[in-house]
Amino acid sequence: MGHRPRRLPTALPRPGALAAFVLLLAAPVAGPLQRSVGRAEDLPPPPTAAPATGATSATVTATFKGTETCVRCHRSEQGEWTGPATTLHWREDAHSRAHLALTPTNERTAAIERVLGIEARRTRACVACHSHSSAEPAVTEETPLLHAGISCETCHGASSAYLEPHAAKEWRFLPTEKKSSFGMHDLRSPSVKAANCAACHVGDIGSGRLVTHAMYAAGHPPLRPFEVESFSAALGPHWRRIEAKPEQVRAEAAAAGYRTEAAGPIDRSLIEGLGVLRQSVRLAADLAAVAEGETPQVSWPELSLHDCRACHHALILPSERQALGYRRHVPGRPTLPRWPLGLAGAALRSTPDQPAVDDLLTPLLAEFDAVPFGSPRRVVVAAKGPLAGIDAAIATLTPGRAPGDEAGDRAAIEALASAGAAADDIDAARVVAAALLPALATSPTWGADERRDACDRIAAILGLDPAGMSPGSHRPAPTATPDIRAVRAAFILPAPTAAR
Amino acid sequence: MRRQEQTGWGGLAAMGFVLFAAGMELARTATPEPPCHLEPPCPLESRGEGEVCPTGPVDESMPGGAMPSRLGVASCSASSCHGGPKGTNHAVSTFAATLWMERDPHARASEVLHSGRSRRMAELLGIGPAHQAHRCLVCHSMADLSPTPLPDDLVADGVGCASCHGNPTAWGSEHTLDAWKRMGREERAALGYRDLSTPLDRVNNCTRCHVGDAEHDVDHALIAAGHPRLVFEFAAYQKRYPRHWRPAGRAEVGTDFKARSWAVGQAATLAATARLLEARVSDPPARATSAVPGGRWPEFAEFDCQGCHRSIASVAPPSVDAVRPGWSAIGTPAWQPWTQAGGALLSGNSADGDLDAGLADLRRLLERHWGPADQTRRGRVRLQARALAGAAARRAEALEALDEVDLDDVATKIEALVAEGGPGIGSWEAAVQSVLALEAVLDGGPAQLGNTERNDVDRHLEGLRESLRYPPRQETPPTLRRSDFKRLRATVP
Numbered sequence: 001m002g003h004r005p006r007r008l009p010t011a012l013p014r015p016g017a018l019a020a021f022v023l024l025l026a027a028p029v030a031g032p033l034q035r036s037v038g039r040a041e042d043l044p045p046p047p048t049a050a051p052a053t054g055a056t057s058a059t060v061t062a063t064f065k066g067t068e069t070c071v072r073c074h075r076s077e078q079g080e081w082t083g084p085a086t087t088l089h090w091r092e093d094a095h096s097r098a099h100l101a102l103t104p105t106n107e108r109t110a111a112i113e114r115v116l117g118i119e120a121r122r123t124r125a126c127v128a129c130h131s132h133s134s135a136e137p138a139v140t141e142e143t144p145l146l147h148a149g150i151s152c153e154t155c156h157g158a159s160s161a162y163l164e165p166h167a168a169k170e171w172r173f174l175p176t177e178k179k180s181s182f183g184m185h186d187l188r189s190p191s192v193k194a195a196n197c198a199a200c201h202v203g204d205i206g207s208g209r210l211v212t213h214a215m216y217a218a219g220h221p222p223l224r225p226f227e228v229e230s231f232s233a234a235l236g237p238h239w240r241r242i243e244a245k246p247e248q249v250r251a252e253a254a255a256a257g258y259r260t261e262a263a264g265p266i267d268r269s270l271i272e273g274l275g276v277l278r279q280s281v282r283l284a285a286d287l288a289a290v291a292e293g294e295t296p297q298v299s300w301p302e303l304s305l306h307d308c309r310a311c312h313h314a315l316i317l318p319s320e321r322q323a324l325g326y327r328r329h330v331p332g333r334p335t336l337p338r339w340p341l342g343l344a345g346a347a348l349r350s351t352p353d354q355p356a357v358d359d360l361l362t363p364l365l366a367e368f369d370a371v372p373f374g375s376p377r378r379v380v381v382a383a384k385g386p387l388a389g390i391d392a393a394i395a396t397l398t399p400g401r402a403p404g405d406e407a408g409d410r411a412a413i414e415a416l417a418s419a420g421a422a423a424d425d426i427d428a429a430r431v432v433a434a435a436l437l438p439a440l441a442t443s444p445t446w447g448a449d450e451r452r453d454a455c456d457r458i459a460a461i462l463g464l465d466p467a468g469m470s471p472g473s474h475r476p477a478p479t480a481t482p483d484i485r486a487v488r489a490a491f492i493l494p495a496p497t498a499a500r
Numbered sequence: 501m502r503r504q505e506q507t508g509w510g511g512l513a514a515m516g517f518v519l520f521a522a523g524m525e526l527a528r529t530a531t532p533e534p535p536c537h538l539e540p541p542c543p544l545e546s547r548g549e550g551e552v553c554p555t556g557p558v559d560e561s562m563p564g565g566a567m568p569s570r571l572g573v574a575s576c577s578a579s580s581c582h583g584g585p586k587g588t589n590h591a592v593s594t595f596a597a598t599l600w601m602e603r604d605p606h607a608r609a610s611e612v613l614h615s616g617r618s619r620r621m622a623e624l625l626g627i628g629p630a631h632q633a634h635r636c637l638v639c640h641s642m643a644d645l646s647p648t649p650l651p652d653d654l655v656a657d658g659v660g661c662a663s664c665h666g667n668p669t670a671w672g673s674e675h676t677l678d679a680w681k682r683m684g685r686e687e688r689a690a691l692g693y694r695d696l697s698t699p700l701d702r703v704n705n706c707t708r709c710h711v712g713d714a715e716h717d718v719d720h721a722l723i724a725a726g727h728p729r730l731v732f733e734f735a736a737y738q739k740r741y742p743r744h745w746r747p748a749g750r751a752e753v754g755t756d757f758k759a760r761s762w763a764v765g766q767a768a769t770l771a772a773t774a775r776l777l778e779a780r781v782s783d784p785p786a787r788a789t790s791a792v793p794g795g796r797w798p799e800f801a802e803f804d805c806q807g808c809h810r811s812i813a814s815v816a817p818p819s820v821d822a823v824r825p826g827w828s829a830i831g832t833p834a835w836q837p838w839t840q841a842g843g844a845l846l847s848g849n850s851a852d853g854d855l856d857a858g859l860a861d862l863r864r865l866l867e868r869h870w871g872p873a874d875q876t877r878r879g880r881v882r883l884q885a886r887a888l889a890g891a892a893a894r895r896a897e898a899l900e901a902l903d904e905v906d907l908d909d910v911a912t913k914i915e916a917l918v919a920e921g922g923p924g925i926g927s928w929e930a931a932v933q934s935v936l937a938l939e940a941v942l943d944g945g946p947a948q949l950g951n952t953e954r955n956d957v958d959r960h961l962e963g964l965r966e967s968l969r970y971p972p973r974q975e976t977p978p979t980l981r982r983s984d985f986k987r988l989r990a991t992v993p
Contacts (some may be wrong), residue, residue: 115830217831222812303831311808315975322624322726331624332724332800372798
C-alpha cells in the first residue's frame with residue numbers, strides 16, 4: 001500500500017478549449033463573484049485566500065484542465081488514493097454520463113429541443129449542469145470538455161492552480177483552507193459538499209445553473225429531493241473517509257496535525273440538510289436580485305423557484321392539499337420548496353438555542369403570502385435573516401461531537417424522528433428518513449427488534465429501501481402519495497426499553 | 501348551493517351539466533292568470549295610494565335602521581302576498597315565495613356555511629365562522645345589500661328575494677299600490693326595483709355572484725381553502741332553474757328565447773369576466789407603505805386550473821402536441837379558458853371586430869406577462885379588460901335588441917370545430933361550451949321538434965355529456981375523446 005504520489009510531467013499537453021468559469025444564464029451577476037486564485041509556482045505559500053466554506057466553483061476563476069489530466073494518475077489498479085477507488089469507480093457514477101443526456105438521440109432531449117426550439121449541446125443553460133464546460137460563453141462546438149459529463153473538476157474544483165502542487169507529497173496534509181485557496185473544494189466539509197451538490201440539484205444563479213419552469217414544462221425531469229449522504233453513498237464512493245484509511249496514513253495525518261472530519265455521520269447529514277436549505281433560500285435571493293437588476297435577465301416570477309406541489313397536485317375530493325393545511329399561510333399561494341425543510345428542521349431541533357425552521361423562514365415566506373410569488377425587491381432583503389440563521393446553525397454543528405457520544409446521537413435521532421412526525425410534505429419526510437434510517441438501524445440506544453420494527457415501518461410507508469434513500473428509489477409519485485398522517489405516525493419512535 | 505356541497509367543486513354549471521338533474525319545469529301548468537281568489541281580496545290589489553303594506557312598518561330598532569327588516573324574505577312571503585298556498589286556480593305570483601322556499605337552492609345558500617366543509621374553509625382562511633364572515637355572506641346571503649351586519653334570521657334567508665328583485669327599501673310598500681302598475685321600467689328602476697323580464701336583465705343579476713365582481717369574489721385563496729370553482733353558463737342555469745313565475749306574458753314565450761338567452765348570456769358573462777379582471781388587476785397594494793406592486797396579482801382564479809394543477813408524475817417525454825393549444829409561452833396557464841371558449845363561439849357571430857380583437861389582445865397579454873413585477877403591464881391589462889368589458893356589454897345589448905336571435909352560425913362553427921378537430925375543441929372547456937351551445941341551438945322554440953325527434957336529440961346530448969363527465973370525486977376533467985365527440989355530434993340532427 002505504500003504507493004507514492006508521482007510528480008506530474010512538467011510539460012502537459014493543454015486542452016484546446018479552456019473554459020473561463022463565469023456564469024451563463026445571468027451574465028450580470030458574475031462579475032463580483034470572480035476571484036483570482038494562486039498559481040502552481042506559488043506553492044508554498046498559496047497567494048490568495050479563498051473562502052473555505054460554502055465555496056462553489058463560482059467563487060474562483062480557475063480553468064479546467066480536463067479529466068484526461070486527472071486520469072493520468074488516478075487510474076491505477078492499486079494504490080492508496082490514486083487507485084481504483086477513483087476513476088474506475090467514478091466511471092460507474094452516473095455523473096460521468098451526464099453529458100450523454102444532451103445528445104439528440106436521447107428521445108426526451110429531442111422532444112425538449114423541439115418544444116423550446118434549442119439545440120441542447122449548444123445551449124449554455126443545458127451544458128451548465130450536464131458538463132463542466134458550462135463556462136464557455138458560447139458553446140460553438142463539441143469540445144473535449146463537453147464529452148466529460150460531470151467530471152472530477154466539477155466537484156473538486158477547476159484544477160489549473162492546484163494540478164501541479166497537489167501531486168506533491170507535502171500537499172496531502174496541508175490544511176484544507178490552504179488547499180481551498182488553490183481552488184480545490186474541501187469536499188470533506190459537509191457544508192461545502194452540500195453546496196457543491198445543490199449547485200446543480202437545487203440551482204445556482206452565479207454559475208448559471210437553473211432548471212427554469214419552461215425547461216420543466218418542455219419535459220425536463222423534476223429535480224429530485226435528495227439527502228446528500230445517502231445519495232453519495234448510493235453513487236458508489238470513490239473515496240474513503242480518513243477513519244477508513246490505513247493505519248499508516250492515519251498516523252501520518254495525526255503527526256502532521258491534519259484536521260479530519262469532525263462531524264459524525266448523523267451530524268454530517270444534518271449539516272448537509274441545512275446546506276441544501278441554504279442553497280434553496282440563496283437561489284430565491286439571487287434570482288430576485290437578478291430580476292430586480294437594471295437589465296433583468298430573468299423574468300419574475302420564475303415558477304421553478306417554488307414548491308412544485310404547491311400547484312402540481314391532483315384536484316380530487318377530499319382534497320389532499322387541504323388536508324395538509326397551510327400552516328398559517330394564505331391558502332393557494334406558492335411557497336418555497338418544502339422538501340428541504342424536514343432535514344434542516346431536524347438539524348435546528350438538535351441544536352441548542354436555534355429557532356424552529358418555520359420561524360426562521362417566516363420573514364421570507366411572509367413575502368410569498370403578501371403577494372403571489374413575492375416582490376423580488378423585498379425577497380432579496382427578507383432572505384438575509386434566514387440565510388444568516390442557517391449559517392449560524394451550520395457553524396454550531398460543524399465542530400462535531402466526541403465519537404461514541406451516545407446521548408448526543410440519541411438526541412439527533414429523536415430530532416430527526418420529531419421532524420418526520422411533524423412533516424407536512426411527503427418529500428420532506430423521505431429526506432428525513434434517508435438520514436434517520438441508517439442512524440437508527442445502528443443505534444445502541446434502542447433494542448434490535450425496536451430498531452428494526454421502526455425502520456421497516458418508516459421505509460414501508462415511504463416506499464424506501466430500509467437501508468436508506470437512493471436516487472433510483474425516489475421518484476416523485478404524486479398520484480400514489482401516502483397519507484401524510486400515516487407517515488407522521490410512522491415516525492413516532494418507541495421509548496427505548498431494551499438492553500443498550 | 502346544497503347540490504354544490506354534495507358533489508364537489510365543479511360549480512353549478514358544471515354540476516348541472518355533469519349531473520344533469522332533471523329539469524324542474526315548475527310553472528308549465530299555469531293557465532292564464534285568474535283573478536285572486538283570496539277572501540277578503542288581496543290588499544295588494546285593492547289598497548289605495550298612501551296605504552301601508554300589511555307586512556308591517558319598517559323596524560327602526562334593527563341594526564342599520566330600516567334596511568335589514570325590509571330585506572327579509574318574510575317581508576314578501578306573507579300568505580296574503582307572495583307566500584300563499586300552491587294551487588292551479590290562482591296566480592303564481594301569490595305563491596311565488598312558497599315555490600321559492602320549497603325548490604330554490606338560493607333559499608338555502610346560507611345553510612351551506614354551517615357545513616363541515618365550510619367550517620374547514622373558514623379555518624384555513626382564518627376568517628372566523630363562515631356564517632358570520634362578510635366575505636362569505638356577500639354571496640351566501642343578502643349581506644351585500646346591507647351597510648351593517650345582517651341579523652341571524654336574515655342571514656338564514658339565504659339569497660332572498662331582494663338579491664334578485666332589488667333592495668325593496670324604496671319600493672317594498674309602493675309596489676302594492678295601484679300607481680305601481682302605471683309606472684314604467686325606468687321609474688321602477690329608480691326606486692331600486694329590478695325588472696327581470698329579459699335574458700339581459702337576468703344574466704346581469706346572476707353574474708354578480710356566479711362570475712363575481714369587486715365585492716363578490718371567489719378568488720384563488722377561497723378555492724384553495726375548498727370553495728368550488730365558478731363555471732357559469734346562463735342558458736344552462738336558466739333551463740335548470742326552478743321557476744317561481746309564469747312564463748306567459750314574459751319574454752320567455754318568444755320562439756328564440758333559449759337561443760337569445762345563450763347568446764346574450766355569453767356576451768354578458770364575458771363582460772362580467774372582463775370587469776372582474778379589471779377589478780382584480782387594479783386591486784390596491786396590500787401594504788400601503790411599500791413599493792409592492794399589487795397585493796394579489798396575479799390572481800390565479802383568472803387562469804386555467806389544469807394549467808397548473810396537473811400531474812408531474814409522468815416520466816414520458818412530452819411532444820409538441822402535448823403543449824396545450826393556444827399557449828403563448830410554455831409553462832404559463834391560459835386565461836379564463838371557460839369564458840374564452842364561450843366567447844370564441846359567440847364572436848364572429850356577426851361583424852364585431854372589437855370583441856374578437858379585445859379577446860385576442862387580452863389573451864396574448866396575459867399569457868405572456870402575468871407576473872406581479874411590472875406596473876406598466878398591469879396597467880395595460882387593466883385598460884384592455886375595460887375595453888373588452890365595454891365591447892362585450894355593447895354586444896349583449898345589441899343581441900338583446902335584435903328582433904330575433906338565431907344561432908345557425910354557432911352551429912356551423914361547432915360543426916367546423918368538430919370536423920377539423922381544430923384546437924378550440926381540444927379542451928374540456930371548449931367541449932362543454934360547445935355542448936351547451938348545441939343545446940341552446942336545438943332547444944330553439946318549443947314547437948320546432950316533435951316529441952320523437954326531441955327524445956332522440958336528448959338521448960344523443962346525454963351521450964355527449966356522458967363523455968365529458970368528471971370522474972367521481974375529482975375536479976380534473978377527463979381526457980377529451982375527440983372521436984366520441986365527433987361520433988355523437990354526427991348523430992345529432
